[in-house]
Amino acid sequence: MGIWREKVKSEYEIMLMERINRIDGFTYDDIKTVDKYPLEIAQRVLKELLKNACLATNYLPIELGRKKINEINKEWLKQNLVFVTEKCIDYSDEWEYRRLLELVVLTIPELKSEILEKGKKTGNEEIREVVTDFEGENIIEKLRVNSKCSDAVSVEKK
Numbered sequence: 001m002g003i004w005r006e007k008v009k010s011e012y013e014i015m016l017m018e019r020i021n022r023i024d025g026f027t028y029d030d031i032k033t034v035d036k037y038p039l040e041i042a043q044r045v046l047k048e049l050l051k052n053a054c055l056a057t058n059y060l061p062i063e064l065g066r067k068k069i070n071e072i073n074k075e076w077l078k079q080n081l082v083f084v085t086e087k088c089i090d091y092s093d094e095w096e097y098r099r100l101l102e103l104v105v106l107t108i109p110e111l112k113s114e115i116l117e118k119g120k121k122t123g124n125e126e127i128r129e130v131v132t133d134f135e136g137e138n139i140i141e142k143l144r145v146n147s148k149c150s151d152a153v154s155v156e157k158k
Contacts, residue, residue, distance in 0.1 A: 015061075050100075078108060092124045
């Protein structure tokens with residue numbers, strides 16, 4: 001009798017897979033090549049991943065969303081992330097905005113300034129506090145030390 005060593009997917013990953021697989025002509029296993037799909041479909045996939053990474057209140061789906069977003073071509077992300085976030089992230093919500101900045105700093109730090117500028121434009125005092133937190137130079141090190149999600153994303157550029 002052999003022992004099967006299949007990777008067991010968490011309940012959160014199964015739910016994400018189901019949502020992604022409902023997007024026209026896309027399968028969860030293709031996330032690494034999402035940039036090769038028609039733009040509308042690719043952006044819908046990114047939107048679902050962003051909802052996991054920024055709207056969830058449990059760290060397991062946040063980690064999963066970050067991990068999957070980190071698999072996407074960085075040049076494509078640079079061109080599409082901000083546009084897609086404007087469709088699904090509430091820049092005046094402290095939780096969502098902070099998770100978005102964590103994601104950006106860990107995966108696409110080149111977009112940090114643009115995301116910070118969007119936060120500065122809100123009248124929300126909590127958001128301005130988040131902006132102040134992320135304006136520092138050593139924010140990546142702080143995230144590694146303080147974040148429960150620090151192991152979820154490699155900050156190395158692919």
